[in-house]
Amino acid sequence: MRRFVIALVALAATLLVGLPAASAQSAKATLGGGSGIVVGGDFLCSLTTIGRDDQGRLVGFTAAHCGGPGSSVHAEATPAAGRVGTVVRTNPLLDYAVIQFDEARVAPSRTVGGTTITEVGAPAPVPELVCKQGRTTGHTCGVNLFVDTVFAEQYGFVCITEGDSGGPITSGTRLIGLVSAYFLIPCAGPHVSINMDAIVAESSFVGGVGAGFRPI
Template identity: 50%
Template sequence: MLRRLSLIFAALVVIAATLGVGTATAAPPRAVLGGGSGIVLDDMYECTLTTIGHDNGGRLVGITAGHCGDAGWSVAPEADPDAGVVGRVAVSNSDYDYGIIEFDPAKVTPVDTIGQVTITDIGMPAQFPAVACKQGRTTGHTCGVVYGDVLQTQETWTQMCVVEGDSGSPVVVGTTLVAMVNAYVGVACLGPELGTNMLPIIENINATGGVGAGFRPI
C-alpha cells in the first residue's frame, strides 16, 4: 500500500513539473508623483505635473497644463516607466489651459515635495518684486523675479527659466502654489515665462463640477 502511494505521489510530481506550477509575482511599486514630476501623456508627450491631491469625491487627481493632452489620454510617470499607465486625463480646458488627471490610487503614491519644491497650499498670485520658483521635468528647479499680471489676463509673468516639457510646472512662492507654467515669450530661458494663476483655475474647476471639484493638495 505504501509503495502504491509513493508511486502515485511521484506521478503527481512529474505531472506538476510537466505542466508548470504558477509562481506569485509581486505587484510593481507605486509611482511617486507630486508637483514637479515629469509625466508622459499618450505615450509621447512630455509635461510636468502641477500638483496632486484629492477632490471632494475622494478621487486622487492631479493638475497640469491643458495643452499637454486631451481627455481620455493615458498618463505615465516619466521617472518610472515600468509602472505603466497610472492615470488618464479626465478634463482638458483650453480657456484656462489646465488639465485634470484622475490617477489610480493603487498605482500612485502622492507626495508634496519633488526636487526643491514643496506645496502645502494654494494662494494668491505673486506680485513684483517677489521671487517665484518652479520645478520642471526639463529644466528642474529655477527661480526668478515676478513681474505680475502684466496684461491683466490672469497670467503671472516671471523671469524663471522654462523650456518645452516644463509646461504644467508648479510656480511657488515659499510653499504656496500660485501659478502653473504654460508658455514663455521670446527665447527659452530668457523669458519672460507666463504662468496661469492657480486661483482662477481652481475656481473654474469648482464651478464646472465633476472630477477635480473641491481639489485640495496633499
C-alpha cells in the first residue's frame, strides 16, 4: 500500500511539473498590423503587417530603426509564445525591416484593434483622411498633407509617439505606409511614414525573404 501511495505522489508531481512546459509550447501569438512587438529584447515597436512572400513564408515588416538583422522578435502581448520571429533584412534608407515568423508560434490576423488590412496600395491623395494602428497610441486618424514619390515618404497629422514605429498607415483597408517618425511633439507635430508600395517593390527587387509580399 505504501509503495502504491508513493507511486501516485510521484506521478502527480511529474504531471504538475510538465504542465507549464506544455502550456508554453502550445502558446501562440496573434499578430497583425499594429500589434506590439519587442525587437532584440529591448525595443518596443509595432508590426506593420503580416502575410506571405512568394515562397509561402510567413513574414512581416516593421521599422528598420527597431533592430538590425538577426534581432529576435517577441510578441508583447504573448510572452509565453517565446521568440516568434527574426529580423532577416533591413533597409535603413526606407526605414523598413523584414521579419520571418515561426509558424508554430504565430497566428496571423488581418485585423488589430480598429485596423483591417486586405491589400497594399499607393499613397492616399492629399488631403485624404488616413489612419494608424500602433502599440502605444492605438487607432488614430488624421489628414494626409504631402506625398513625396521621389523619397517614398508621406507627411500628415496622425497621433504618433514612441512605440508606434513600424505601425501601419491605412486608407480604408489598404496599407499605404509604415510609421517612421514624428517631428517636434508627440501626437502634435507632423508624422512621416514610408510609402508601403515602395517598400514592397524594393523588397521584391532585392529578393529573398519578403519578396512578392502579400497580406494575409
